[in-house]
Structures are given as structure tokens and as C-alpha cells.
Amino acid sequence: MQARLEAYQEYIQSLDTQLREEMSRHAPLYGAGLDALSMTELETISRIHEEGLRQIHTIQQQRKGSPLSSPIMSPHTLPPHNHGLYPNAPPQVAVGLPPSIMPNGVGMHHSNGHVNGAMGPWYNHK
Numbered sequence: 001m002q003a004r005l006e007a008y009q010e011y012i013q014s015l016d017t018q019l020r021e022e023m024s025r026h027a028p029l030y031g032a033g034l035d036a037l038s039m040t041e042l043e044t045i046s047r048i049h050e051e052g053l054r055q056i057h058t059i060q061q062q063r064k065g066s067p068l069s070s071p072i073m074s075p076h077t078l079p080p081h082n083h084g085l086y087p088n089a090p091p092q093v094a095v096g097l098p099p100s101i102m103p104n105g106v107g108m109h110h111s112n113g114h115v116n117g118a119m120g121p122w123y124n125h126k
Contacts, residue, residue, distance in 0.1 A: 027033045028045055037045070 024033070028037055028041070029048075034042065034045075
């Protein structure tokens with residue numbers, strides 16, 4: 001019985017460690033820990049958010065039924081999603097606060113063991 005308890009405690013500790021690592025990788029996407037990032041990482045985050053905002057504005061205009069009068073909003077003028085981190089588009093990220101900021105401290109866990117379905121670091125660790 002004692003051995004099982006210790007095994008469970010070790011497992012819980014490993015899950016806690018993995019969760020903290022995952023949160024630290026995703027925190028800058030929510031604006032936390034930006035001071036610790038390099039200029040390259042800050043530029044990458046900026047590009048990701050700018051591309052996302054352009055896509056959001058395009059979708060909003062399409063849903064309103066308005067023609068895309070601005071060349072900036074045209075999907076044909078959007079830059080390609082190849083910004084050095086992902087071969088195509090960035091992975092899907094759940095919208096909301098990171099688990100460390102959520103009132104009950106509970107994140108969305110998926111069957112792959114990652115929070116919000118992430119498979120690895122969102123930026124290159126150099």
C-alpha cells in the first residue's frame with residue numbers, strides 16, 4: 001500500500017512539473033513573462049498576433065457581408081504563415097487565461113497529456 005502511495009505521489013509530481021513547463025512555454029502568448037524573451041522571440045510573437053488580427057478582421061468583414069475594400073484586409077495580401085516556427089499555420093491555441101491565472105487553477109487537459117493540446121514548445125529555444 002505504501003509503495004502504491006509513493007508511486008502515485010511521484011506520478012502527481014511529474015504531472016505538476018510537466019504542467020509548469022507547458023505553462024511557461026505558453027505564458028508569453030498571454031502576455032506573461034515577455035521580459036525574459038529574446039528580440040527574435042518577441043518579433044515572432046508580434047508576427048503571430050498581427051497575422052491573427054488580420055485574419056480576424058477579414059473574417060469579421062466577411063461575416064458582416066461587407067466587401068473587403070481595404071487591400072490590407074484582402075486574404076490575397078496576407079503574408080504566408082511561414083514565420084520560421086511552423087511550416088504552415090501556428091497550432092490551434094485555446095482562447096482564455098492560462099491555468100495559473102484561472103480562478104480555480106484548472107486547465108484543459110487532453111488525452112495527449114498536454115494542456116490545450118500543444119505538442120511542444122511554441123518557439124525555438126536557442
